[in-house]
Amino acid sequence: MLKEIHMPKLSPKSDDYFFGEWIKKPGESVKQGDVLFEVETDKVISQVESEEDGILKEQKVATGDTTKVGDLVATIEVSDH
């Protein structure tokens, strides 16, 4: 089953975040708690963790993109079990 990963809300002040970089590559396995990507807002670099176990399928954003809270950033293939 494909799960969508959306940009979480990190800042009380802003919903526009600068997308930093991917830590995981498409095809790599990810576990809950693994850092997926870094994002910058309000002078803070935040590492964002996966909440799923699975395989990172597709990255929907790239370094330098402006992303909004709730934007689709990636898909993860998770086991149906």
Added chain:
Amino acid sequence: MIYIPVTSTDVYHNFALEYYLMSEKRFREPVFLLWSTTPTVMLGKYQDATTELNLANVKRYGVHVARRYSGGGTIYTDQGGCQFTLIYPDEHTEIDFSVGLRLIKTALNQIGIQAANDSRNDLVVAGRKVSGSAQYVTPGYKLHHGSLLFDSNLATMAAVLKVDPVKLKAKRIASVHQRTINLKEQQPNWSAQEFKDYLRQAVVSLQQAETYQLTPADEARILGISSQRFANPDFIYGKRSRLAHTGKRYFQGGGLARISYSLDNQRLTAVHLSGDFFSNLDTGRFEQALVGTKYDRSAVLKIIDAQLAITPIMGISANQLTGLIFD
């Protein structure tokens, strides 16, 4: 709280110390550091050195260039000022500067400096900035660090940092110099070292902090991290740099195209073309053809037109690509 004395004025060592404490040592209580550097400019994690710095003056004045793991803008520091670092376990991912700012503000107030917060998470005295902060948040830990200007060389600061003239005009601020103030104006009889000592004593006593001395094993690991990461020119100047401007558009029948670029002295200094358009275009050659071109619509259009004449992009014209840089 744990206080760790820092005697090194090497910025790469001290960034490595922060990284080591946060990612490897991982104390279960907050750690406080107060440190200084030789003249240094510190870039934010995703900033571009050529966009932010006057590199000729950086070289002329012998200023070190370093890149932080935290966000935010470029700052200048020297031994006339100091850096504070607070590293603490925190499971919350929401951004919060209040813990660190409250600590430093209270300590400053206690030594007679009337600092206040502003809306950008800076500390100000009489409306002028004396301290800026940034953070790096990893699962389970927050690093909050900031700089304090006491008797820093503001002329060198103005010479090595570039300021966007459009931004300054919009904010009606004449120069970097005018926005910042040295705390020595508040305490003219103190040296920078005395200021640092008083601030350290205030924080240690407010928090009843215990001192931890770095061991030879700690120092060996810190030196390794310093040379692998923070002193590595690829990290400082390299691929991670953020291009200053990005134009992006979806073209019906052509797809998404994105051009990121940096400017210096009204010329393109770096260009990156990406997207999901259909073409056999050699993007590296396209980008190189544009680097050095005057930031002028007709000059850029001429180059892009010539590049697309060699290899077109389906459904996207040279005029449309040029628009990503100028519109």
